[in-house]
Amino acid sequence: MEHRENIMDYNIVKAHILAALLFLGVSLIAGLLYSLQFTGDYPFRSVEFLSPGKIRMLHTNAVAYGWLLNGLLAGVYWVVPRLTGYPPLSRALSWFIFWVLQLLVLATAVGILAGYAQAIEWGETPIFVDPFITLGLILLAVNFVPPIIRAGKDAPLYVSLWYFTGALVWVILVYIMGNYLPQFFVPGAAGAAITGNFIHDLVGLLVTPLGWGLMYFFVPIIIGRPIWSHSLSLMGFWGLAFFYPMQGLHHFMWSPVPMYVQYSAVVATIAIEVVVTTVLANFILTLRGNGDYLRHNFPIRWFYTGMIFYWITCFQCAIQVTLTVQKLIHFTDWVVGHSHLVMFGVFSFWIIGMITELWPRLTQNQWYSERLHSWAYWLNTLGLALMFITLTIAGVVQGVTWWGLNHFMDSVVFSLPFWYVRTISGLMIIAGIAIFVFNMWMTARGHVRDEARLAQEQTVAT
């Protein structure tokens, strides 16, 4: 297409990637600081603005709105014009949304540290920031819906665009539902039914569909062959769309929320595992015969590692959601491990993979070093695996001490070794990301490391 250059805005993709990485840095540091509180090494003990409770909220909100949303939007700005053949509604609006988003994330961070957090998990954005975020999300839909509608007039929409359409609508509904109803109108147990769903829907109806939409675009285009089965794509999307909005209450099992809601949330959560398995099967069969990509192509490696983690997450979810398992693991670090597996192991891996694919094109340079990619990949993967394992075991230990009516402090004392390992695993992840960013920096400056020659020299030396 000759008008391709006009419809693409490479700068906005780049801007979102850089903003995402900035907030990833913030959240990694916040996470590290928070983990130090558990081992008794928190450095800012008597600073009110940096109280560990606030740092925790900074960590999660920077991840959700600063890192994941920016990172996924970078991908959406790349994918939508290419899939539809039309640009977003307005370039000015795109940049307006970009700056509004960064400003709102900053306002959220400052608001939380100043003590204006809202008591809604994953929605600690202060009450006075909420209306602006709602407006921003509506603008986002206004920006992206026109090209999708125009593309829909020419031909059936491609899978990615189903997911994007869903996400653009859902996120507005979810945000309004989760941030206003329990805050002003619905108290207590019924309010918990809503905030429980908000916790889940922010992941399930915003991050997940945007993430899968990107996968359906990038994987076939890198491998150079279509998705294996269109029927499975259809099943995956409609299954996700139907079951996801019904399972959020699994965050409050055995609570005073009516039992029918709890039972149905269990059923919906187990159902989603079946759906996810079909999606995974579809992607793995897309890769069949091309397994070499996992070794040589870093974007594909990040993507598929994330997918495997996604399947593990959902499989774990189907088991831990049952009322029986909830008795032991609810309220423990098991859940913390689970959420790191999703937010970092799946969606962050996908965004990193996407950046790996896009960065050379955005900078018009070759990647500085393939070896550093390998280092970043293994540090992140092993760091995350270690974090997941240590927190999962810690969760069981905590659950058992509570159930066994030990003194409460036992659950803290017995967790200490696991918390030390958690801090170490976090440091591995930080090192991995730092290496990745360094690689990006050198690439942007146009350096290339001659690794073939380096390898040769090494073999000669030994």
Add this chain to the structure above:
Amino acid sequence: MEKKTLRESFGFILLVAGIGFFVVGFIFQMLGPVVFLNKIPMKSVEEMASRVSPEFTLLSEDYPEEFRKAFGEPTPESYAQALLEGRDIYIAEGCWHCHSQYVRPIANEPLRYGAVSVASEYQNELQLPQLFGTRRVGPDLIREAGIRSNDWHMQHLYDPQSVEPKSVMPAYPWLFDEDGRPTRRAFSMVAYLQWLGSWQNPEEKER
């Protein structure tokens, strides 16, 4: 040109998946509980504070000078104000991320904490938004009232490790003045903690 199908058109996806399924989920999972629990009358802070808790009165006797400066007398009005402000500190400091506020009927929790939570306990202004919590780094707090003394709470907020050496709870010295005497914020915080579960019968609170 490819054949157009309904299920791959923008309008169908928007209306059925985007709005339709979400509304179904909303009605089933959220509107249901709202309707069912709506019969329980909603309590305002003033209603709940109409009888000043013995702990709040004790605060005024134990720290007479500081209390007078902060709240004057322990009246229903000042108690209501303290509860509201205490709840706000509980939210702002993120206490609810490490302390849950409901007792489950399983895993020996009634033995450890006391009576199992029921929905009517949460139908009030101080649970708007609700503070169930999802993690227990520290113990559940919904049956906290009267379990420990005011002094214990003051000391514990000022320096948790001085009363519980292995605790990982952060210290909150900014609730106190430079000499370590409680300010309005410390009184509110302790009043709120001593309110949690104060509606329970003493017999039910045995652990």
